[in-house]
Amino acid sequence: MTADLSKQPRDPEAPKGRPTPKRSEAQTQRRRAQSTPLDRKEAMRRQREARRTDLAKQREALAGGDERYLPPRDKGPVRRFVRDFVDSRFCIAEFFLPLAVVILVLSMIRIPQLQNIAMLLWLGVIVMIVIDSIGIWFRLKKQLNERFPDEPKRGAVAYGLMRTLQIRRLRLPKPQVKRGERP
Structure with missing residues (x-):
């Protein structure tokens, strides 16, 4: 039930109405919401793959003249x-x-x-x-x-x-x- 309350927007001037979550719980929720990888190597690998696909699209656009992916x-x-x-x-x-x-x-x-x-x-x-x-x-x-x-x-x-x-x-x-x- 506390998870349902934490996701609801609240009026900043109204009293909170629920206990403050522990720091570890708040950090865990934030990490899940971001959906980023937990380790640095995985993050670097995803960035590298994204750059490769962008460069490949740009190269194809330069070769074919596709206006969407041109620099x-x-x-x-x-x-x-x-x-x-x-x-x-x-x-x-x-x-x-x-x-x-x-x-x-x-x-x-x-x-x-x-x-x-x-x-x-x-x-x-x-x-x-x-x-x-x-x-x-x-x-x-x-x-x-x-x-x-x-x-x-x-x-x-x-x-x-x-x-x-x-x-x-x-x-x-x-x-x-x-x-x-x-x-």
């Missing part, structure tokens, strides 16, 4: 449009890493003509990437303002430009549109 930086219709906008076009910036490796190898060869060519290639690649990025910046900003006039677009253009620097096959979330398709 916060990739969620929302604005970010989805930016991804599709960037993935639908050819960008010079996505070839930066392979070109950088080639230019680095050329610059390490001790032939002055090849080193000069490597320096000119560096300059050319950087100038082309900057010009391409400025063009994407303006086109993307214009498209975002037309399609999403009332939604917050903070950081969306920078998100798109960072996506252009990644090799298309390695982008996460995976590209959902082919080159040439319009989002």
Whole structure:
């Protein structure tokens, strides 16, 4: 009968109407109510399993584009449009890493003509990437303002430009549109 009374809410100003439980009984009731494991190892194991399932869901979402499990930086219709906008076009910036490796190898060869060519290639690649990025910046900003006039677009253009620097096959979330398709 005392267990039934202890679970009933009572008026804080009214007298209690039952004896105070012993500390050990109160702690036991609290532990049962929390339904947490009694030992630390079991708690750590449960947390690890929960993290694994969350990471697995996030990985699958990044591979398939499932909006529910995407990380916060990739969620929302604005970010989805930016991804599709960037993935639908050819960008010079996505070839930066392979070109950088080639230019680095050329610059390490001790032939002055090849080193000069490597320096000119560096300059050319950087100038082309900057010009391409400025063009994407303006086109993307214009498209975002037309399609999403009332939604917050903070950081969306920078998100798109960072996506252009990644090799298309390695982008996460995976590209959902082919080159040439319009989002």
